[in-house]
Each structure stands twice: as structure tokens, then as C-alpha cells.
Amino acid sequence: MPATRSVIAPAARAPGGPGTLDQSASMIVRGGDFLFVSGLTAIDSTTGAQMRGTTASETRQVLTQLKQLLEAAGSSLDKVVKVNVLLHSMLEAPNMNEVYGKFFPDPPPARTVCGARLPDGVKVIIECTALA
Amino acid sequence: MTDKLARSTIQPKNPVLNVSRSANLPHVPGIRVGDYIFLSGMGPIDPQTGERNHGPIAEQVRTTLANMRHMLESAGSSLERVVRIHVVLADISGFAEMDRVYREFFPADPPARTVWSMQLRFGNGCEIECVALAG
Numbered sequence: 001m002p003a004t005r006s007v008i009a010p011a012a013r014a015p016g017g018p019g020t021l022d023q024s025a026s027m028i029v030r031g032g033d034f035l036f037v038s039g040l041t042a043i044d045s046t047t048g049a050q051m052r053g054t055t056a057s058e059t060r061q062v063l064t065q066l067k068q069l070l071e072a073a074g075s076s077l078d079k080v081v082k083v084n085v086l087l088h089s090m091l092e093a094p095n096m097n098e099v100y101g102k103f104f105p106d107p108p109p110a111r112t113v114c115g116a117r118l119p120d121g122v123k124v125i126i127e128c129t130a131l132a
Numbered sequence: 133m134t135d136k137l138a139r140s141t142i143q144p145k146n147p148v149l150n151v152s153r154s155a156n157l158p159h160v161p162g163i164r165v166g167d168y169i170f171l172s173g174m175g176p177i178d179p180q181t182g183e184r185n186h187g188p189i190a191e192q193v194r195t196t197l198a199n200m201r202h203m204l205e206s207a208g209s210s211l212e213r214v215v216r217i218h219v220v221l222a223d224i225s226g227f228a229e230m231d232r233v234y235r236e237f238f239p240a241d242p243p244a245r246t247v248w249s250m251q252l253r254f255g256n257g258c259e260i261e262c263v264a265l266a267g
Binding site: 002003004005007010011024025026027028029030031032034036037038039084086114116117118119120125127129 | 166167168212213215216224227231234235238241243244245246247248249250263264265266267
């Protein structure tokens with residue numbers, strides 16, 4: 001029997017309108033035993049608007065959102081198997097790491113960090129694959 | 133316990149789209165393992181001529197996603213079975229144009245997605261890879 005695909009957390013409808021990041025993507029899609037989480041950017045939890053801060057503050061916000069999303073989906077940060085972190089500058093990697101290390105249990109998941117051009121002036125994007 | 137997962141290669145029915153072979157690159161178009169299909173990064177290849185389509189970014193994205201649909205359907209899967217997608221642009225300023233075309237291909241229940249920009253090979257304006265469930 002083929003594995004089942006289901007959208008766990010549907011596309012965010014951010015108040016910013018067109019051009020905001022996640023409208024064309026489901027936040028979490030389940031396929032078989034895995035959850036596939038979209039690249040998340042920092043969202044202000046009170047206004048729902050895109051949040052721009054330092055690499056550290058965006059990292060903290062994104063991982064907070066990731067934790068909430070996973071837990072709402074019945075998973076958690078300790079079930080994450082692989083993380084991809086995209087940074088606007090690799091010089092900021094230590095600032096990201098300092099925050100990142102506080103969120104994941106020991107041993108943390110596998111991870112890749114890349115410096116890349118990110119949309120809309122975002123400093124940090126984090127995506128992951130987790131066990132459902 | 134369980135049997136070892138089988139691993140097999142995915143090939144497009146249209147051989148023109150087998151860039152791994154035509155450009156003699158050290159990868160295959162895709163791998164199926166268990167219930168999952170992992171596709172290599174795909175660029176904008178004209179399915180008739182095999183030439184790279186380096187027109188406007190909207191056209192490049194349309195060509196690439198149409199080829200991705202062909203690749204998945206060749207393996208008995210489909211765009212509706214995609215769970216994760218990576219869209220890499222050569223120029224992040226093409227985001228809105230990319231997104232406009234992207235929505236034509238994923239009108240409902242879209243996959244998890246991450247978009248960024250970095251240097252791409254062959255002058256491609258976009259490269260797209262995905263993970264999908266097998267059919």
C-alpha cells in the first residue's frame with residue numbers, strides 16, 4: 001500500500017499579502033512516517049507580520065515557531081532528524097549557533113548550514129524533516 | 133525485522149530530459165527508495181530539443197516544473213505526491229515571478245517549500261529538486 005500524503009499545517013495566510021513567504025507552501029506535509037517542514041522565517045507572534053531582527057533574534061523566533069508547529073502536529077524537536085539552516089551571511093553562523101544549541105536536545109539532529117541570498121531581506125530560514 | 137529497503141533508479145520517459153546521461157554527469161535523475169522518490173535538481177531543459185531554456189525566469193520555472201511533472205509521472209508518481217520542494221534561483225529578485233508560475237502547478241495542498249538564491253551552473257536561472265511519495 002502506498003504511503004499517505006497529508007497536509008498537517010496548511011499554508012500560512014500572512015497579513016502582509018502577496019510576496020510574503022509561505023503562502024504557496026504548506027507549513028508541514030506528512031508523507032509516510034515523516035513530517036516535511038517548509039523553510040520558516042521569523043513571524044511576529046502578536047501581529048503575524050514578518051519579523052526582521054538580528055540573526056540571533058530571528059533564529060530564536062523561527063525555532064520557537066518550529067517547536068510549536070511540530071508539537072501541534074504531534075511531533076517535537078527531539079524527533080527532528082535533519083535540519084537545513086540558510087543564513088544571509090556565513091559570518092553570522094556563530095550567532096545562529098549560540099541560540100540554536102539551546103533548543104535541541106543532546107544529541108541534536110543532523111544539520112547543514114549554508115550562506116545564501118534569502119528573499120525579502122530575511123536573515124534566517126530553517127527547514128527540517130522530522131518523525132511524525 | 134523488516135526487509136532492507138529496495139533502491140532503484142528513476143528515468144524520464146522522454147530521454148531528452150535525461151540530462152544526467154546526455155551531459156554525462158555523475159548522478160541519476162532520481163532514486164526511489166521504499167515509499168519515497170528523491171529527484172536530482174532539475175533545470176529548464178526544452179523537452180523537444182534538449183537545449184537549455186534561458187528565457188525569462190517565469191518561462192524557466194514553467195519548463196522546469198513541467199519537466200518535474202514528467203519525471204514524477206514517468207515513475208508512477210505526480211506533482212500531487214510531492215512532500216518537499218527546494219526552489220533555487222540564480223537571482224532572488226525573480227521570487228515573485230517564480231511564485232506566480234509555481235502556483236499554477238501547485239494550486240491546492242502544496243508541498244513544504246524552501247526558496248533561496250545561490251550560484252547555479254550552466255547559466256540556469258532556476259534549479260528545482262523535490263522529495264515525493266511513490267505512486
